[in-house]
Amino acid sequence: xxxxxxxxxxxxxxxxxxxxxxxxxxxxxxxxxxxxxxxxxxxxxxxxxxxxxxxxxxxxxxxxxxxxxxxxxxxxxxxxxxxxxxxxxxxxxxxxxxxxxxxxxxxxxxxxxxxxxxxxxxxxxxxxxxxxxxxxxxxxxxxxxxxxxxxxxxxxxxxxxxxxxxxxxxxxxxxxxxxxxxxxxxxxxxxxxxxxxxxxxxxxxxxxxxxxxxxxxxxxxxxxxxxxxxxxxxxxxxxxxxxxxxxxxxxxxxxxxxxxxxxxxxxxxxxxxxxxxxxxxxxxxxxxxxxxxxxxxxxxxxxxxxxxxxxxxxxxxxxxxxxxxxxxxxxxxxxxxxxxxxxxxxxxxxxxxxxxxxx
Numbered sequence: 001x002x003x004x005x006x007x008x009x010x011x012x013x014x015x016x017x018x019x020x021x022x023x024x025x026x027x028x029x030x031x032x033x034x035x036x037x038x039x040x041x042x043x044x045x046x047x048x049x050x051x052x053x054x055x056x057x058x059x060x061x062x063x064x065x066x067x068x069x070x071x072x073x074x075x076x077x078x079x080x081x082x083x084x085x086x087x088x089x090x091x092x093x094x095x096x097x098x099x100x101x102x103x104x105x106x107x108x109x110x111x112x113x114x115x116x117x118x119x120x121x122x123x124x125x126x127x128x129x130x131x132x133x134x135x136x137x138x139x140x141x142x143x144x145x146x147x148x149x150x151x152x153x154x155x156x157x158x159x160x161x162x163x164x165x166x167x168x169x170x171x172x173x174x175x176x177x178x179x180x181x182x183x184x185x186x187x188x189x190x191x192x193x194x195x196x197x198x199x200x201x202x203x204x205x206x207x208x209x210x211x212x213x214x215x216x217x218x219x220x221x222x223x224x225x226x227x228x229x230x231x232x233x234x235x236x237x238x239x240x241x242x243x244x245x246x247x248x249x250x251x252x253x254x255x256x257x258x259x260x261x262x263x264x265x266x267x268x269x270x271x272x273x274x275x276x277x278x279x280x281x282x283x284x285x286x287x288x289x290x291x292x293x294x295x296x297x298x299x300x301x302x303x304x305x306x307x308x309x310x311x312x313x314x315x316x317x318x319x320x321x322x323x324x325x326x327x328x329x330x331x332x333x334x335x336x337x338x339x340x341x342x343x344x345x346x347x348x349x350x351x352x353x354x355x356x357x358x359x
Contacts, residue, residue, distance in 0.1 A: 064133030098186030
């Protein structure tokens with residue numbers, strides 16, 4: 001038995017490959033380094049869907065229309081607005097039809113952006129803002145959240161984030177989506193299962209505590225002592241270490257570049273970025289000294305937290321923003337599993353008591 005299915009191959013996929021040894025992520029034959037430079041989120045959706053769903057003539061327009069279509073569900077948000085954002089998004093997603101066609105797929109990709117922005121505005125006592133189907137997904141998500149057009153740098157940063165997290169091998173949420181899809185349940189059921197897995201603190205629920213750590217450190221000069229004390233007390237440093245990567249997570253560098261772009265435009269306070277970089281340097285030094293036998297490097301969560309904070313998303317909604325990008329991969333994996341896989345039914349080893357045999 002492999003605890004946690006460690007090193008167990010559970011699927012063949014054409015969608016993405018996570019090379020943990022060399023720190024490389026490939027999405028349908030394109031390295032992440034190239035993908036973030038050449039593709040927008042809509043391009044990645046088209047790439048992931050290719051061969052599994054029909055290709056609309058203009059996917060950006062089709063996704064814009066899907067945002068308009070799902071916006072009406074926010075009229076029923078009164079019963080969920082007091083829930084944590086991810087719970088509210090999950091409840092609204094459950095209202096979508098459970099088909100396996102392109103229309104369902106596009107509405108599922110559109111929904112997290114629409115529902116996250118709308119619920120956050122409702123929580124603040126403001127009315128949701130209707131989507132603009134002419135905009136990109138990233139631009140419209142920020143406009144619906146803020147009530148005004150974001151800057152080009154802000155749009156680019158959110159777009160890069162969604163591209164970066166769109167797919168990442170057989171992670172827990174993607175595996176959950178594939179398990180449900182293997183039963184021939186619809187795409188909505190698969191995405192709901194995936195979102196339920198994503199919300200756990202060991203998966204997509206982790207970026208927020210990175211900011212708690214930065215707040216605790218306070219100033220760059222405190223970084224070394226604070227990190228040392230935290231590790232001495234046995235605390236886990238959020239934003240460092242990964243189940244698969246044995247070197248630096250390639251997504252961390254993609255997002256660090258986006259954060260620096262925001263800083264150059266003035267969208268991030270220079271002191272906040274300096275604090276984050278000081279904490280990263282101190283953490284990596286301390287981890288190498290104290291845990292030399294473990295590969296603990298910066299992961300995707302560290303600069304995700306700084307980026308989403310700068311874009312105006314509250315930390316309790318970070319998992320929802322993660323879902324904005326990852327839902328494209330969930331849908332593609334669900335379609336791949338339904339078309340090419342079998343019902344997923346692993347075995348277990350019983351280690352409980354056995355019936356007593358009568359003498």
